Amino acid sequence: MRFTKVIQIVLILGIGAWSLNGCGKAKQPPSPDDAVVAKINNYELTVFDFKDAAQRTLPMRDYRKDPAKAKADFLEQLVTSKVLIQEAQKENLDKERSFMKEIEHYWEQALIKLLLNKKAAEVPARLTPDNKEKMLEKWVADLRKRAQVKINKDVLDTIDIGG
Numbered sequence: 001m002r003f004t005k006v007i008q009i010v011l012i013l014g015i016g017a018w019s020l021n022g023c024g025k026a027k028q029p030p031s032p033d034d035a036v037v038a039k040i041n042n043y044e045l046t047v048f049d050f051k052d053a054a055q056r057t058l059p060m061r062d063y064r065k066d067p068a069k070a071k072a073d074f075l076e077q078l079v080t081s082k083v084l085i086q087e088a089q090k091e092n093l094d095k096e097r098s099f100m101k102e103i104e105h106y107w108e109q110a111l112i113k114l115l116l117n118k119k120a121a122e123v124p125a126r127l128t129p130d131n132k133e134k135m136l137e138k139w140v141a142d143l144r145k146r147a148q149v150k151i152n153k154d155v156l157d158t159i160d161i162g163g
Contacts, residue, residue, distance in 0.1 A: 038075060040082040053078060 033048035058074050093099055119139060123132045 038079060040079055041086055043082055043086070045078060045082070050075070050078065 033046060033051070035047045036044045037047055037050045038045045054071075054074055058070060088094060116136065119136060120132060123135055127135070
C-alpha cells in the first residue's frame with residue numbers, strides 16, 4: 001500500500017473517531033487549554049497548542065530571563081510558521097511526493113526511536129550501558145533473523161545511487 005493511501009486511511013479514521021466522539025455526549029465545558037491565543041487566517045492556535053510547542057522548542061533559559069518577551073517572540077515564530085505552512089498548502093506542496101516521503105521518513109524514525117526507548121526501559125536498570133546496548137543489538141538481530149525478507153538481486157543490481 002502506498003504511503004499516501006496510509007495517510008488517507010489514518011485521516012479518515014481519525015476524522016470518523018473525532019466526529020463520533022461527540023455523539024450522545026453532553027457538551028463538555030471548554031477548558032482553559034481550549035482558549036484561543038491567536039487566530040491565523042482560519043486556524044485557531046489554542047493555549048494547549050502554544051504550551052505544547054513551547055515545551056518542545058523554547059529553551060527554558062530564555063523563558064526564565066524574561067517570560068513575557070520569550071512568549072511574545074515565540075508566538076511570533078509560531079504565527080510566521082503557520083502563515084508559511086498555509087501558503088505551502090495553498091500551493092499544494094503538502095501533496096507532493098517528495099513531501100510525503102519526508103513525512104514517511106520522519107514517521108519511521110520517530111517510531112523506531114519510541115520502540116528502542118521502550119525496549120531500553122524494559123532492560124534491568126542494574127546493567128551497565130554497554131550491556132544494555134548489547135542486549136538491544138541482540139534483540140534487533142533476533143528480529144531481523146525472524147523476518148521473512150526476499151531481495152530481488154536483479155533489480156538491486158540495476159539501481160544507481162551515485163547521484
